[in-house]
Amino acid sequence: MSIRLVVLGSGSAGNATCIEGGGARVLLDAGFSCRELQARLRAVGVEPQRLDALVITHEHADHIRGAALFSQTHKVPLYCTAATFRAAGLARAGIHGHGVFAHVAVEPGMAFEIGGLRLRPFSVPHDAADTVGYAVECDGGRFGYATDLGHDAMPVREALRNCDLLMLESNHDVEMLRRGPYPQVVKERVLGRHGHLDNETAAALLCDVATDRTRRIILAHLSRTNNRPELALKAARREFERRGRKAPVLHPAAQAAPSGWFDA
Ligand SMILES: [Zn+2]
Ligand SMILES: [Zn+2]
16 A cells, blocks of 8 residues: 545535655645644544645635645645745735745646655646646555646646546536536636536546556546536446446545545
């Protein structure tokens, strides 16, 4: 067992995943309030002050909401790109008393290590300053994470290929979104090349990047308004079946409560 992780929650109301491996423990995205992050960590048996890093993908509130206060409160450094740090307003936040404990700037394509965990950020097409996903490796285990992306760009495909465990956005059912209550401008944003991934596109991408090694897939960032866990699951299963392949075990991530622990 080289990497263990638990999804504390996923969706437009907040994203956070706790990853352990090689003696280190990091929080990938911190999109709940500091108080909620603490509660969800404790609910899965992790004391908040035992984290070694907060690793943030982009500045949208559902990924960074509690990051500054958590970083300050528990003296945990925050890792994100320089552009994300600026766009989140964290660079000048110190004067208002909401700065981070420490910031470490990361760059897409440049791997770094936290304890025995090796993290490689990769560029993701999304409407934020400099959005990244992450490939995480430890002792031969490999985990791929991409939660907010408008389309299946090449760096995403390369980074997610051949992982033991994958966590990919399966945001919406296109028909539900089209017929749903969102204003037209929001629908266009979600459907756009820098918005969010629909079930069918996610399913095709998963089939392309999953190999015999890929045992589990977590379907993430499901829209509460424009998707249902069954629809996301069905789309993924159908695509593996269509290609004559056995699907890995599929888990829809929930917004309201943490998942169980997964191994990679
Ligand atoms: Zn998001
Ligand atoms: Zn986003």
